[in-house]
Amino acid sequence: DxxxxxxxxxxxxxxxxxxxxxxxxxxxxxxxxxxxxxxxxxxxxxxxxxxxxxxxxxxxxxxxxxxxxxxxxxxxxxxxxxxxxxxxxxxxxxxxxxxxxxxxxxxxxxxxxxxxxxxxxxxxxxxxxxxxxxxxxxxxxxxxxxxxxxxxxxxxxxxxxxxxxxxxxxxxxxxxxxxxxxxxxxxxxxxxxxxxxxxxxxxxxxxxxxxxxxxxxxxxxxxxxxxxxxxxxxxxxxxxxxxAPSIQELPIQSAITEPQDGETIEPGEITVKGYAWSGGGRAVIRVDVSLDGGLTWHAADLDGEEQPPRKAWAWRLWQLQTSVPAGQKELNIVCKAVDDSYNVQPDTVAPIWNLRGVLSNAWHRVHVHITP
Ligand code: MTE
Ligand code: MO
Missing domain, CATH: 3.90.420.10 (Oxidoreductase, molybdopterin-binding domain)
Incomplete structure (x- = not known):
């Protein structure tokens, strides 16, 4: 072996x-x-x-x-x-x-x-x-x-x-x-x-x-x-x-790490957390988070180090603290990041699908239930 x-x-x-x-x-x-x-x-x-x-x-x-x-x-x-x-x-x-x-x-x-x-x-x-x-x-x-x-x-x-x-x-x-x-x-x-x-x-x-x-x-x-x-x-x-050229620099990416898909959360305050990163030293300048599947958006707070222009080699962690609108039974949480070339993530996966499953950077979506 x-x-x-x-x-x-x-x-x-x-x-x-x-x-x-x-x-x-x-x-x-x-x-x-x-x-x-x-x-x-x-x-x-x-x-x-x-x-x-x-x-x-x-x-x-x-x-x-x-x-x-x-x-x-x-x-x-x-x-x-x-x-x-x-x-x-x-x-x-x-x-x-x-x-x-x-x-x-x-x-x-x-x-x-x-x-x-x-x-x-x-x-x-x-x-x-x-x-x-x-x-x-x-x-x-x-x-x-x-x-x-x-x-x-x-x-x-x-x-x-x-x-x-x-x-x-x-x-x-x-x-x-x-x-x-x-x-x-x-x-x-x-x-x-x-x-x-x-x-x-x-x-x-x-x-x-x-x-x-x-x-x-x-x-x-x-x-x-x-x-x-x-x-x-x-x-x-x-x-x-x-x-096709070999992949070198990667496109803008972000994902939600908390809460997780399928989770049940309490009503009231919610904290959404995740990461964002872009290839080629391009800095993440903003992460937008939606709780309603992309109809309305909140700007997340970016943690982590500010990095020199064109040399932003590391990710930014981000979080959003907000309240869940009263009466909601579920949330469709979405995140999308923007880099300093104003590159954005595609909203859905199907148009970027490829046979090897690489470069998967669509808006990240997490569905959660709220305890009544
Ligand atoms: N280098 C060697 N020698 N062998 C490997 O299999 N995998 C590559 C790269 N370097 C690989 C390698 C791939 S595809 C990735 S994503 C990274 O290593 C992963 O690095 P990590 O295991 O330290 O996270
Ligand atoms: Mo890889």
Whole structure:
């Protein structure tokens, strides 16, 4: 059993698949803290978790022609300036279960919890690439990452990002060795993973083994044949993965974590809580909440840190305290967020349905009953 050596996990996690391990924190725990505690940070593994020895671990950085390839130990990586950044990581499949309700899709049934936030620390990728002699000369180039996890045929997890993002110090792409002040937990990439602020989780390659600069995107299945969006009319007979760009930055997203769908609540005061986040460093500027299915709206209070313009890498938690109109038997609670480019979420799921169930960011809806 290749999964026999997987690490222990926190019992509060809601497991979507045991082997490989995929799990999300329950909504009420997810927004209890701005920084998600490591043990309940959502986990998305495609393969068994490798058990890597930090003493013999080496990160291979392929140099440019005429440059120098590097084989970095953890100690070598610690010698680069240590950079810290708070980043929200979201899987492209977050909220997929809502797409499944429209029509069947292929993928794990994530609810609203395939998203979490941590304070990451490590070396900046741009510093390491520069040491190997890489420059931002080729504009069409890509930085390819390979994990040390692999399937029975020996194929490793892989992904890539554009070289321009990798080389931009302001993009703060990290080769992270710390998560919330601790060494990375095994499930989250021990000893080193990539963190790409503002970009879909799939590019944050864990258990990083190899970095290279290539004229094309990573040839990995997960770069070329997955994590792409399509029209609702495209099915598995007609899909042409080469016709769509790989997902990098994610669209504006928000969800309600309290109360939960189907709950029965007391009349009187109600507190609605949730999260909101947008890709590409775009800041959340507003979250609108409705108790009547979208007829009337309240502006929620945004908690969490204000972030620099164009570098809003982390989510905002939000809440709305209001009173339930007297005589109500039920509420249709809805939330929708707006980012600083005034991007908004679509109101329903059907028009954004796609066969892989990615990019599910319609208004989040929760139906609750009120005790008479
Ligand atoms: N890296 C490797 N090596 N193997 C993987 O399976 N999964 C990716 C990414 N990096 C993956 C990986 C996906 S799809 C996501 S959403 C994130 O890791 C999840 O990171 P987490 O498990 O730390 O939350
Ligand atoms: Mo993912």
């Amino acid at each position: 290749p999964y026999a050596d997987d690490p222990m996990r926190h019992p509060a996690l809601k497991v979507n698949s045991q082997c490989p391990f995929n799990a999300e924190p329950p909504p009420e725990l997810l927004t209890e803290n701005y920084i998600t505690p490591n043990p309940i940070f959502f986990t998305r593994n495609h393969l068994p978790v490798p058990n890597l020895d930090p003493d013999t671990y080496r990160l291979h950085i392929v140099g440019p022609p005429g440059g120098q390839s590097l084989s970095l130990s953890l100690g070598d990586l610690y010698k680069f300036p240590k950079h810290e950044v708070t980043v929200t990581l979201q899987c492209a499949g977050n909220r997929r279960s809502e797409m499944t309700r429209v029509k069947e899709v292929k993928g794990l049934e994530w609810r609203t919890g395939a998203i979490s936030t941590a304070r990451w620390a490590g070396a900046r990728l741009c510093d390491v690439l520069a040491q190997a002699g890489h420059q931002l000369s080729e504009t069409e180039a890509h930085v390819c990452f390979e994990g040390l996890d692999s399937d029975p045929t020996g194929t490793a997890y892989g992904a890539s990002i554009p070289l321009a993002r990798a080389m931009d110090p302001e993009a703060e792409v990290l080769l992270a060795y710390e998560m919330n002040g601790q060494p990375l937990p095994r499930d989250h990439g021990f000893p080193v993973r990539v963190v790409v602020p503002g970009v879909v989780g799939a590019r944050h390659v864990k258990w990083l083994g190899r970095v290279s600069v290539e004229p094309e995107e990573s040839c990995s299945h997960w770069q070329r044949r997955d994590y792409k969006g399509f029209s609702p009319s495209v099915d598995w007979d007609t899909v042409d993965f080469d016709s």
